[in-house]
Amino acid sequence: MDGVEVVRDVEMNADLGEEVDIRALAREVSLLKAHIVKKEEAARSLHAAQSAVSTTFFEKCLSTAVAQITSRAAYELIVFGFFKGKFGDDTVIARLIYALFATIVFPGVAWLIRGNRTAGETWWKDYLKLLGQALPIMIAWAWKDFVSQVIGNLGNKFYAEISLAVGLTVFVAILQFLPCFSWATKSVNEGGDSDTILARYCIVAGQVALALGYAWNQVATWLVGRVQEKTQTPIQSFLAQLAYLFLITSLIAAATRFWQSKAAKVAEELADRSSADPTTSTSSHTVTEARAIADKFGDLTISSSAFVYGWGLLDTLDQLWFTLINGCTSSTSCTAPSNLIYSVGLSIIFSYLTAYQLGSDDKIISSLRDNAMALTVGWAWMNFFNVSISNATDGKGGWNLVLAYFVLLFAYWICTGWWYHTFLQRQRAEAKALDKDLL
Template identity: 80%
Template sequence: MGGVDVEVDMEKNADLGEEVDIKALAKELSLLKAHIVKKEEAARSSNAARSAQLTTFFEKCLATAVAWITSQTAYELIVLRFFNGKVGYELVIARLIYALLATMAFPGVAWLVRGSTTAGETLWKDYLKLLGQALPIMIAWAWKDFVSQVIDNFGNKFYAEISLAVGLTALIAVLQFLPCFSWAAKSVKEGGDSDTILARYCIVAGQLALALGYAWNSAATWIVGKIQEKTETPVQSFLVQLAYLFLITKLIAAATRFWQSKAAKVAGASVDSTKADLTSSPSGRTVTEAIAMADKFGDLTICSAAFVYGWGLLNTLDQMWFTLIHGCTSSTSCTALSNLEYSAGLSVLFSHLISHHEVGSGDKIISSLRVNAMSLTVGWAWMNFFNVSISNATGGKGGWDLVLAYFVLLFAYWICTGVFYHNFLQKRRAEAKVLDKVLL
């Protein structure tokens, strides 16, 4: 009997050991599956983020060029039709007329091509997507050109530039402080039935950052221009510009980091009894509203600073390529071929950097500034190429020949970019499908 009991115990222990081994293996398998799922999600997330960043860059580049073409076409047509000569404040009025027309027309068009209207992957649907992304930039560019013309009429005087920058910041801060702006921004973001045509018009004040950035950039670069006038060689002038770029990179990044940290602390703080008591009285509400207005002013200043950095990078690269390498005084004084090489080279280089996450690594604030600056630089480079090409085609003359040239360029550009953008999105979609198959 004793021997039988020993055999039974050994069999039970063996079964128990096998059961323990199976449970351990099942646990390890479960952990392995969870790890694989986590890795797959990380891969999808990384690919989606990279694709979204590249798409945003691509859209901004295309929209910047089309915004300039549209603005310049309308401007030349208005000047030719309503004004006899391009002198004095008539140019400011011409820019203002187009800016007002753009503000009245484009938000309504943006509302028509929203949401489900662009759903799909056909060429026409992708074209509408691009149009929807371009319209806010076209409004921004119209007001940027108006601000630029005002500054030119004042003779690029520092007092005029800084006064315009501060005054414009205060005006936009007041407009964005209105309750209707917050409501409209929330409604457009939510989409669906909340995204009304009225909301589209109410958020126009939030689409003026480019004009604001141009005003601040004009004031910031005034001293740089004065120093460069004292230099004796193109190399010295370039070194001044390069030093300015390094300086504003550090200052703008530090200011943005500080302001974002401050905003995060304010958002995370709970409403205590002290604040409740403060807003209960009329004087307390006045103080609270004044603080909120100051915060809005700071937000706009930081937002416009991103464009100051963008123009800093643009001017630095322009001076390096056109002044140092080609010996030209500016991009528009160089040949169309040199502008084409510059535009195409920057497009390829910056697209490569963004698609390979070399821009998105490290400091997120610096990365955001660089992506914004890259899109502005590429769009502006193509703008200069088109400008030089049209000048060569028309012999530098104005009149109806110039207007016709801009109209031809406008239609040709929209057709080509529509096809180009559709092919770009199709490639992104194909890459996403391949990744899904690999991960499955």
């Protein structure tokens, strides 16, 4: 009997051991599956993030160029169609007419092609997606050209530049402080029925950062311009520009960090104050509103400084390529082939840097850099188009110039739609291939 019981105990222990081993193995398999799922999600997230950054960069590059071409075509048409030439204040009025036209028409068009109307993967749907992204930039560029024309007509005087920059920033800050702006921004971001045509017009005040950036860039570059006038050689002029780029990079990054930290503290203070005492006096409201306007002024100045950095990078690379390497005084004085090589080279290099997020790990520096690279690539292609048209029309104005810009505008819109659709199709194919590999 004792021997039989011993055998039974051994068999039971063996069964129990096998059960324990199976449970341990099941846990390991479960952990392995969770690890694999986590890795797959990380791979998808990384690809989605890289795809989003690349798409945004590509959209900004295409939109910058098309915004400039549209603005220039409209300007030439208005000048020669209504004013019979470029004379004095007529140029400012021509820029203002187009800026007002863009402000009145483009928000309505953006509202018409919103949401589900761009859903799909056909060429036309992708074209509408790009148009929706380009319209705000076209509004911004229209007002930037107006500001540029005003500064030029005032003789590029420093007092005029800083007065215009401060005045314009205060005006836009007041517009963005209005309750309707916050409501409209939230409504457009939510989409659906909240995204009304009225909301589209109310957010226009937030689409003029480029004009503010240009105005502040004129102020920031006034001193470096005076220094470059004293230089004896192109290399000295370039070194002055390079030193300016390093300086504004440090200053803008530091100012942005400080302002972001300050904004976070202010938001925390307001939240604590509201929870502690929901009722406030009229005088407290007045102080709070004054402070909010001041904060909005700071927000706009900081956001505009990103474009100051963008133009700093653009001017530095332009001087390196056109002045030092090609011996030209500017991009427009160089040949079309040199502009084409420059544009293609920047497009390839900056696309690679953007796609793989190479460079600084500092998020602020990376954000400034990405915005600057898109502006630089778009502007480089604009210069190539301008030089090509100038060569085609022998540098003469009139209706031949107007026709040339409208032909370019039509051709560029068609080509841009095809490029963008091809780009998105490749992104979609890569995403599907990744899903297939992971499965």
